[in-house]
Amino acid sequence: MTQKEKLVLVGNGMAGVNAVEHLLKLTPDKYEVTIFGSEPHPNYNRILLSYVLSGDSKVEDIVIHPYEWYTNNHITLHTNQTVTQIDTTAQTVTSDKGLTVSYDKLILATGSNPFMIPMPGADKEGVMAYRTIRDCEIMIESAKKYKKAIVIGGGLLGLEAARGFLNLGMQVDVVHIVDTIMERQLDRTASKMLQAALEEQGINFLLAKQSAEIVGDKRVTGLKFKDGTVAEADLIVMAVGIRPNVELARNSGVECNPGIVVNDYLQTSVPNVYAVGECAMHRGIAYGLVAPLYEQGAVLAKHLAGVETGPYEGSILYTKLKVSGVDVFSGGKFVDAEGTKAIRIHDEFTGVYKKVVIQDNKIIGAVLFGDTADGTRLMQMIREETDVSAMAKTSILTDSSSGEGSASGVAEMKEDAIICGCNGVTKGTICSAIKEQGLTTVDEVKNCTTASRSCGGCKPLVSDLLAFTLGASYDKNAVKESICGCTDHTRDEVVEAIREKGLSHVREVMNVLSWHNEEGCSKCRPALNYYLGMVSPSTYQDDSTSRFVNERMHANIQKDGTYSVVPRIYGGVTNPTELKRIAEVAEQFKVPTVKFTGGQRLDLLGVKKEDLTAMWEALDMPSGYAYGKALRTVKTCVGETFCRFGTGDAMAVGIELEKRFERLNTPAKVKLAVSGCPRNCAESGIKDLGVVSVDGGWELYAGGNGGVKVRVGDLLTTVKTEQEIIEYTEAYLQYYRETGKYGERTSEWVHRLGVEHIRDVVENEEERKQLCTRMDLALSVTQDPWRQAIDSKKIQRDLYEVVEL
Numbered sequence: 001m002t003q004k005e006k007l008v009l010v011g012n013g014m015a016g017v018n019a020v021e022h023l024l025k026l027t028p029d030k031y032e033v034t035i036f037g038s039e040p041h042p043n044y045n046r047i048l049l050s051y052v053l054s055g056d057s058k059v060e061d062i063v064i065h066p067y068e069w070y071t072n073n074h075i076t077l078h079t080n081q082t083v084t085q086i087d088t089t090a091q092t093v094t095s096d097k098g099l100t101v102s103y104d105k106l107i108l109a110t111g112s113n114p115f116m117i118p119m120p121g122a123d124k125e126g127v128m129a130y131r132t133i134r135d136c137e138i139m140i141e142s143a144k145k146y147k148k149a150i151v152i153g154g155g156l157l158g159l160e161a162a163r164g165f166l167n168l169g170m171q172v173d174v175v176h177i178v179d180t181i182m183e184r185q186l187d188r189t190a191s192k193m194l195q196a197a198l199e200e201q202g203i204n205f206l207l208a209k210q211s212a213e214i215v216g217d218k219r220v221t222g223l224k225f226k227d228g229t230v231a232e233a234d235l236i237v238m239a240v241g242i243r244p245n246v247e248l249a250r251n252s253g254v255e256c257n258p259g260i261v262v263n264d265y266l267q268t269s270v271p272n273v274y275a276v277g278e279c280a281m282h283r284g285i286a287y288g289l290v291a292p293l294y295e296q297g298a299v300l301a302k303h304l305a306g307v308e309t310g311p312y313e314g315s316i317l318y319t320k321l322k323v324s325g326v327d328v329f330s331g332g333k334f335v336d337a338e339g340t341k342a343i344r345i346h347d348e349f350t351g352v353y354k355k356v357v358i359q360d361n362k363i364i365g366a367v368l369f370g371d372t373a374d375g376t377r378l379m380q381m382i383r384e385e386t387d388v389s390a391m392a393k394t395s396i397l398t399d400s401s402s403g404e405g406s407a408s409g410v411a412e413m414k415e416d417a418i419i420c421g422c423n424g425v426t427k428g429t430i431c432s433a434i435k436e437q438g439l440t441t442v443d444e445v446k447n448c449t450t451a452s453r454s455c456g457g458c459k460p461l462v463s464d465l466l467a468f469t470l471g472a473s474y475d476k477n478a479v480k481e482s483i484c485g486c487t488d489h490t491r492d493e494v495v496e497a498i499r500e501k502g503l504s505h506v507r508e509v510m511n512v513l514s515w516h517n518e519e520g521c522s523k524c525r526p527a528l529n530y531y532l533g534m535v536s537p538s539t540y541q542d543d544s545t546s547r548f549v550n551e552r553m554h555a556n557i558q559k560d561g562t563y564s565v566v567p568r569i570y571g572g573v574t575n576p577t578e579l580k581r582i583a584e585v586a587e588q589f590k591v592p593t594v595k596f597t598g599g600q601r602l603d604l605l606g607v608k609k610e611d612l613t614a615m616w617e618a619l620d621m622p623s624g625y626a627y628g629k630a631l632r633t634v635k636t637c638v639g640e641t642f643c644r645f646g647t648g649d650a651m652a653v654g655i656e657l658e659k660r661f662e663r664l665n666t667p668a669k670v671k672l673a674v675s676g677c678p679r680n681c682a683e684s685g686i687k688d689l690g691v692v693s694v695d696g697g698w699e700l701y702a703g704g705n706g707g708v709k710v711r712v713g714d715l716l717t718t719v720k721t722e723q724e725i726i727e728y729t730e731a732y733l734q735y736y737r738e739t740g741k742y743g744e745r746t747s748e749w750v751h752r753l754g755v756e757h758i759r760d761v762v763e764n765e766e767e768r769k770q771l772c773t774r775m776d777l778a779l780s781v782t783q784d785p786w787r788q789a790i791d792s793k794k795i796q797r798d799l800y801e802v803v804e805l
Contacts, residue, residue, distance in 0.1 A: 004032040007304070008093055008103040010083045010248065012037025014046060015277025015293035016109025017065060018424060022301030024073055030305065033075045034101050036093070040080040041133060042067050047290055050157075051485075053136050053164030061516070064450075086252035088270045105272050105304060108249055108260060112242035112278040112288065117152065121214030127236045130161045139237070143168035146234030150174075150223050152211055154181035156319060158239035159194075162203050167522065172203055173231055175223065179208040185319045185330035189346065190353050190369045197326050197351070201522060202549035204561055206231060244279045244286050259286040264311030266300040276300050283314055291315060294424045298416065318379050329375035332365030332382045333357060340364070345397055349706050350745060354397050361389040363396070373460040380413050410464045419465065420451035420458045430462060434469045442466065442481075443488065483742075484523040486515050491741045494528070498535045506532065506543050522548070527742035530629070533665055534737050537778040550627035553799060554785040555612055558605065563612060565591075565604040567621035568662060571636045571654030571674075572600025578621070585618045599633030599671065601626070613796050616786040622662065623786040629743075632671050634658040635683065639676025639693070646676035648693025653722055654682075657691075660726060661733065663782035667740035667749075670733070685712050688746040689732060691725055694718075698725055702732060702758060703750025711747045714755035717763060731762040731771040737778070738771075 007023075009016045012035050020033060037043075041063070048062040070077045078099065085094040086106070094100045114129035116122055126142070129135060139161075143149075149165045151158045154176030165172040174181070180191040195205055210226040214236060222232045244259035255261045255269035259281030266274045266282075277293045278286060287293060292315035302309035318331030334357055336342055345354040352370035356363055356378065362385050366378045374397060381388070381396075388396060415428035433439055433448045442462050446452045452459045459481075467474045482488050487510075489497070494509065503509045506528045510520055520528070525546035533540045550556050555563040567582065582602055586594055592606040601624055607615060616623075625632060634657045637643065639650030654674040661672075673684040674691040683706070684690025690701040690713050697720040704713030716732065719725055735758065740749045750758060761767050789795045 005030060005104040006102055007031035007033045007105045007107070008101055009033065009035045009107045009109060010093060011107075011109030011111055011277070011279075012039070012041075012043050012077070012079065013109060013111050013277065014043065014064070014290060014424075015111070015297055016107055017043040018294055019107065019109070019276050019297035019300045020075070021065070022298055023304055026301060026305035026307055028073075031105070033073070034103075035070070035075055035077050036081050036083045036095060037077070037079045038082040039132060039134070042070065042077070042079070044133065046131075049130075049133065049136055050160035050164055052133070053130075053139060053161065053168075058517075059133055059136075083248060086248065086254075086273075088252055088254075088273065091272065103272070106274065107300070108254070108268070108273065108275040108279060109277045110245040110248055110279045112286075113245050114238065115241045115243050116238050117211065117240060119211055119213055121216065121220070122238075124214055124216050124220045125218055126216070126220035126234060127214055127238070130157060130237050130239050131242075139164070139235070140168060142235050143170050147171060148173075148233050149235045149237065150231060150233040151237045151239055152223070153239035153241075154178075154183075154205070154207070155239065155241075156182060156185065158237075159198065159203075161237050161239055163198070163201065163522075166202050167519070170235075173206050173233070174203055175206045175209050175211060175225075175231070177208070177210055181205070181207070182328075182330075185334075185367075186328070186369075187334055187336075187355065187367055190328070190330075190355070190367045193351065193353055193369050194326065194328055199557055200548055200550055201326075202557075242278065242288055244281065246279060249275065249279070257281060264299075264313060265303045265309075266296055266312065274300055274304075282312065285314065287315060287317070289315075289317055289319065290424065291318065291418055294418060316379070316382055318375070327368070327370055327372040329366070329368040329372035331375065331379045332363070333359075334365035334367045343396060350747075356396055358388065361387050363388060376419060376458055376461045377410075380417055383417075384412075410461060410468045419461050420449075425449050425451035427465065430465050431469050434466060440466070440470065440474065483527055484521055486510070486517040486521050486524050487513060488516075489513055491527070491531075495531050495535065498531055504532065504536065504540065506546050520546075530665060530667065530742050534778075538781055551629070553609075553612070554623055554627060554789065555607070556627045560606075562606045562608060564626065565607050565612070565615055565619070566597070566601050566624035566626035567619050568624040568658075569601045570658045570662075571634050571651050573636070573651050573655060581619065581621075585615060588618060589615050597626075597633075600635055601633060609800055612800050613786075613789050617790045622784045625663065628665075629668050630666055630670065631658070631661045631664050632669050635671070635673040635687070637674075637676050637681035639674075641676075643676055643681075645679055646693070647695065648674075648676045648698060649722075650674040650676035650682060650693065653691060653698075653725060656722070656726065657729060661729070661779070663784065664733065664737075664779060666733065666737055667742050668745045670736075670746065672729075687713065689713075689716075689729060691729075696720065698722075700725070700728055700732070702755055703746045705745060705747035711751075714750060716755060716759055727768065727772060728762055730775040731768040732758070734771040734775040734778070735761055738774075 009020055043065040045062045045064050052059055081095040081097050083093045084096050092100050092102045114131045147170055149170045149172045151162045152175045154174050158174060162172045162174045180188055181195055182191055211223055212226045213224040214220050215222045215224050220233060220236050222230045224230045246256040246260055249260045250256045260268055260275040260279050262268055262275050262280045262282050266276050268275050276296045278288055295315050296312055299309055299312040316332050340357050340359045343356045355367045357365040363381045368375055413427050417427045419425055419427050419430055429449055430445055430451055437448055439445050439448055442459055445462050452462050481490055483491050497513055506525055509528050529543045529546040544552050557563055586604055589611050591604045595603045597603050634654040636650045636654035639648055640646035641651055657672055670688045672689050673682040673687040675682040675684040676693050678692055684692050685701055686704040686706040690704055692699045697718055699718050700716045701713030702716040705711040717728055719728055736746055736749055
């Protein structure tokens with residue numbers, strides 16, 4: 001029997017263990033493997049720590065290789081032991097607990113250390129890094145005692161940490177030295193969109209701020225900046241970068257500069273010693289993202305297995321932000337430069353921004369915000385240097401979720417193309433599992449291969465691989481899509497359970513339906529809050545803690561921490577008395593900016609939080625719901641009242657519609673418009689519901705949307721009277737309320753259900769009347785939130801009182 005060679009891996013992290021896993025598949029009997037890990041855990045997915053911190057996952061959920069995997073593969077694992085010595089002559093390693101093990105091949109995968117800014121006060125209690133499960137545990141424990149956190153660093157890790165603090169119930173400031181966040185991964189447009197999205201969730205940004213000193217006695221109480229200002233804090237997390245952990249290698253005579261220098265086969269300067277992952281420096285680059293580490297691991301495994309392999313020649317970087325409710329992707333060279341051209345889609349209505357940078361007819365970079373389904377496909381085109389000269393440029397950004405195989409390009413992908421970057425799952429693995437295990441749905445692929453188990457960004461590609469592998473037998477519509485990663489239940493299953501089981505609280509739904517994460521997340525909790533209110537409008541008590549900050553505050557928080565106040569102006573029609581009152585209130589509260597909005601209202605910008613309720617009381621006008629998933633505005637033209645072309649009273653109809661449906665909660669924001677003639681000055685064709693006066697009646701258009709990705713509304717029906725407009729609008733909106741997914745605009749909803757189906761429903765007299773009856777009930781219990789805050793000292797104290805810490 002041939003004696004096995006001894007392989008020792010120093011570092012039980014993602015890069016090293018991934019390389020060993022590859023190696024065992026290639027040659028399971030060649031090596032006797034020993035692994036040392038400094039942490040007391042089996043191999044886990046470090047990039048998913050944010051999910052643990054945010055409460056979306058538990059520690060056991062992010063374990064990649066449980067202890068059984070080591071046992072089953074005959075690997076000797078030494079956790080909680082740090083290798084402190086390497087004798088490169090005798091070829092042995094020695095741990096801090098005195099254990100010495102010999103090796104024939106040694107892999108150093110010691111990872112990296114978080115960089116701590118050496119500023120005064122950095123050694124105080126409450127100042128920490130964010131790198132390990134232990135760091136997560138400390139942050140979670142701290143959140144039980146303290147209320148205010150600061151994260152220094154507006155990069156990927158800092159933002160994920162900040163979002164985690166929000167979920168833990170803490171206020172959080174993100175401090176960044178430049179005026180845009182994630183500037184290494186995003187262009188300015190995407191960065192500002194991301195900032196706005198995170199501000200909506202409750203994160204406060206202090207940008208272009210240079211930290212000078214951490215203040216406090218024994219424990220931190222705040223952060224002082226070089227401009228002299230101070231931000232208060234009970235806890236400060238530094239997320240400003242990492243440095244390769246090379247101490248062991250350097251002390252052992254292995255060349256480091258500053259990472260462990262490796263060649264194209266991951267060999268170091270010392271024979272039989274290799275390095276892989278964040279500690280390695282390849283062609284002058286130390287990578288800190290997972291995909292390059294897996295690519296390195298694949299080459300190293302083949303080299304150690306004696307299998308022919310090409311060299312590792314470096315990686316093209318790409319990034320996905322793992323924050324609930326925000327989809328961001330960045331890859332390659334996304335900055336415009338001389339000789340480059342870009343394709344851009346910027347839809348301000350739906351919050352989608354896409355940019356692809358092309359040079360010499362090849363895609364060299366991409367930035368996606370709001371819809372990242374194209375990310376993996378674009379990365380493949382970047383890696384493959386695909387020639388796009390013969391492609392229709394607009395098709396490059398075609399949504400892969402459409403199911404068009406040519407759009408996603410999965411057929412052309414290589415077998416080792418990584419589909420799921422979070423878990424390192426390749427196309428070959430997924431396709432093999434589909435064939436060998438008889439998988440037919442994305443969820444089955446997820447359970448079998450872990451692809452899409454984490455952030456879910458690769459689900460469209462997994463779906464395309466199912467279609468590619470199964471052909472006509474794949475039923476895309478049968479794919480079960482859970483409402484978030486906290487549960488396997490779909491939207492329809494959740495709503496059905498609420499109805500059938502009489503569920504009445506967010507936590508009750510999560511408990512009864514066995515939520516994986518008992519606290520839920522920022523994606524499912526607002527959705528459950530909406531579904532419960534939609535099913536039982538007269539009895540459900542709204543859970544304000546399950547709403548985003550703007551809806552909790554009933555005002556939009558701005559980038560400088562102030563708020564905007566938008567009073568309701570029905571149909572865009574006002575009078576001198578209202579205008580005078582608004583002006584006087586603006587002067588009284590020293591409002592710095594008053595702006596007309598696109599929805600024919602006045603936006604008072606720059607209001608302090610503590611002034612909100614007093615200002616609302618002084619205005620004595622209802623809330624304009626500029627912040628809500630509700631009816632926003634009803635835009636009108638002057639119609640027959642003043643326009644010589646007008647055939648309908650647009651202003652009167654618009655005012656009646658707005659008064660009828662104000663405060664109505666809907667799956668996403670809703671905007672209406674009424675035009676007094678087909679000249680359409682109120683832009684009724686691109687509203688969620690547009691009403692247009694025509695000879696002898698009114699046309700109703702459904703599912704319109706503005707922006708770059710314009711969707712012109714479909715003709716829903718034609719009616720004769722203004723009373724019928726109200727009746728059909730009631731039925732249309734109520735059916736949207738009952739069948740729409742939370743966050744789904746009517747443009748998407750109409751596309752999904754088909755306007756013919758919706759038309760059949762609202763034109764059915766019996767169904768229409770039933771929908772109108774349920775709409776009556778929903779509207780009967782609405783209250784103006786501004787008035788509630790004015791009348792409630794408790795609400796004022798809980799939400800608007802400024803507490804000095």
